Amino acid sequence: MFSKNITIDKILRGKISIIQLKKGFRFGFEAVFLAAFVNGYLKKFKKKKISLADVGSGVGTISLIIAHQNNEINITAIENNDSYSEIANENIVINNFQRRINVIHGDIFNIDNHLINRFDIVVTNPPFYDRKQKKSENELDNYAKRIIDYESWIENSLKLLKDKGIIFIIIPTGLIEKSLKILNKKTGSVKIFPIWPNNKKSSKRLILFAKKGGASPTELMSGIRLLNNEGKITKKARTYSENGIFNFL
Numbered sequence: 001m002f003s004k005n006i007t008i009d010k011i012l013r014g015k016i017s018i019i020q021l022k023k024g025f026r027f028g029f030e031a032v033f034l035a036a037f038v039n040g041y042l043k044k045f046k047k048k049k050i051s052l053a054d055v056g057s058g059v060g061t062i063s064l065i066i067a068h069q070n071n072e073i074n075i076t077a078i079e080n081n082d083s084y085s086e087i088a089n090e091n092i093v094i095n096n097f098q099r100r101i102n103v104i105h106g107d108i109f110n111i112d113n114h115l116i117n118r119f120d121i122v123v124t125n126p127p128f129y130d131r132k133q134k135k136s137e138n139e140l141d142n143y144a145k146r147i148i149d150y151e152s153w154i155e156n157s158l159k160l161l162k163d164k165g166i167i168f169i170i171i172p173t174g175l176i177e178k179s180l181k182i183l184n185k186k187t188g189s190v191k192i193f194p195i196w197p198n199n200k201k202s203s204k205r206l207i208l209f210a211k212k213g214g215a216s217p218t219e220l221m222s223g224i225r226l227l228n229n230e231g232k233i234t235k236k237a238r239t240y241s242e243n244g245i246f247n248f249l
Contacts, residue, residue, distance in 0.1 A: 013243075020087065021087070029241065030205060033170070034207060036244050036246040039070065040247045041166070041209070045120075049073075050072065050073045052076070053076045053123070054077045055108050055123070055157045056153075057078060062125065064091060064097060067100040108157060116159050116160060117163075119160050122161050122166075154179065154183070163212055169209070187214055188216060193208075196223060196226065198226070
């Protein structure tokens with residue numbers, strides 16, 4: 001049904017194929033960097049078999065990149081939109097990750113009880129436009145970017161975690177205060193990783209990760225610049241995006 005309305009794009013030096021709609025939400029650097037960041041953490045994770053929830057998984061970009069780097073992982077991709085869920089399942093098949101990723105058509109605002117306290121890791125790239133911001137003319141693009149209730153999105157994502165489980169989030173920098181307020185209710189050991197466009201502009205995105213039941217102080221990490229002084233992608237940023245793993249620890 002999507003044949004005339006899709007593109008098939010290659011990432012990680014052609015190792016992963018991503019089917020996505022021509023008009024609608026299309027993955028960007030946020031998904032790739034967040035997945036690479038999680039992969040960097042998982043390489044140091046002592047537990048061999050890992051359960052991970054990808055909340056608001058869209059066409060499955062984050063799940064695919066994580067599955068590519070981790071053989072012993074069980075990923076539950078949670079998506080509420082029929083079109084995105086259908087494409088995500090196609091992406092799983094063409095990349096041969098049927099044993100590692102399972103798509104659930106679910107609503108994070110009304111989560112099933114069997115998903116609560118189940119996962120070692122939760123990763124999410126939540127919609128961040130509020131209701132006052134200009135809407136996209138494309139319904140699917142608007143759906144993927146516009147948040148209904150950011151606080152509930154994060155709170156319910158935390159419910160999926162086991163005790164001492166880790167949540168990873170990528171957000172616009174402007175949401176830092178609200179995000180920390182929400183996270184501090186149920187988590188600790190929060191780490192903030194800023195992403196700067198270059199060395200002259202302020203950070204536009206942050207990766208946050210926190211431990212459910214953690215108690216260590218909040219830490220501001222060194223972060224990364226995407227572009228050098230010549231406006232070209234930095235060697236580090238290119239390496240992480242092409243390999244799908246960000247060794248930040």
